[in-house]
Amino acid sequence: MTTMTNADPKELAKFSELAHKWWDPESEFRPLHQINPLRLGWIEQCAGPLDGRRIVDVGCGGGILSEAMARxxxxxxxxxxxxxxxxxxxxxxxxxxxxxxxYREVAAEVLADEQxxxxxxxxxxxxxxHVPDPSSIIAACxxxxxxxxxxxxxxxxxxPKSFLFAIVGAEYLLRMLPAGTHEYAKFIRPSELATWCRSAGLDLLQTRGMEYNPLTKRYWLSGDTSVNYLLACRKGTT
Known part of the structure; x- marks a missing residue:
């Protein structure tokens, strides 16, 4: 097993305890199953057809997105x-x-040195x-x-809005996720993530927000990045 230089043992233990539920669409991982078509469609919209492309899914968990891209x-x-x-x-x-x-048990930084x-x-x-040094993950990507x-x-x-929605709402009121899934201090502002991307030689091309309506239980992509958000970057050719 790879030395875990950029991983929180408590985070790994937390997800290991839930591992058997990854593919249960009514479990704690239900939100990931619900947003997966949105994520996949957005990736295809930006990058084009995935057929024949070589992809690495960093922090793949139980493989929900990995398997969808393979399909x-x-x-x-x-x-x-x-x-x-x-x-x-x-x-x-x-x-x-x-x-x-x-699938492979390896740190992103180690794989980046290898390939x-x-x-x-x-x-x-x-x-x-969920990691101690997110900028190191971005550099590896x-x-x-x-x-x-x-x-x-x-x-x-x-x-404050993301604390209210992602922790108080999702974990404690709606119980969409187990209490303690997220730690507010580890949340990342888009400006911070964008800075790490640029420092790593990536050009930020698109930012999207992801919203959720608890009444209709529907997710959608939007321009509102105040809670969940996604970035699409490209590496320069020079």
Whole structure:
């Protein structure tokens, strides 16, 4: 197993305890199942068809996005440091007969040293707010992607509204997520994430927000980045 230089053992333990629920659409991971079509469609809208593209999904968890991209014809490598989550992802892909997705327990920084510039697309969704040094993850993503390739990121903004919606609302009132899933101090403002991207040699091309209506239980993409948001970046060719 890779030395976990940029991982919080408490975070890994938390997701390991829930690993068996990754593919239950009515479990604590229900929101990820609901937003996955939105994330996938946005990636395709920005980067074009995924068929034949080589993709690494950093912080893949149980493989919800990794497997969806593989179903589109991409060659996908999902990486994470939560061993139990990876085993669940591997088993689900095997049972589904999907052989163009692989999983590996390795830190993003280590993989970047091993395979620099080897991927057409890098995704890192709902992950950077769970690590001690998110800027290191962004630098690794930039190193992994080919010149001209795409890096897609998503996380939570840090402001009073996001605290109210993402923690008080989602974790304690609506109970969409287990209490303690997120730590407000680790939330990341778009300006901070954009700065790390530019420092890593990535050009920020698009920012989108993700909203949720608790009455209709519907998610949609919008221009409101005050709570959940996504960034699309490209690596320069020079």
């Amino acid at each position: 589109k014809g991409a060659q996908v490598l999902g990486v994470d440091l939560a061993e139990r989550s990876l085993k669940v992802a591997q088993l689900h892909a095997m049972e589904a007969g999907i052989d163009n997705v692989q 620099p510039g080897q991927f057409d697309i890098v995704t890192c969704m709902e992950m950077v707010e 930039a190193k992994l992607v080919k010149p001209g390739g795409w890096v897609f990121l998503s996380t939570l903004n840090r402001n």
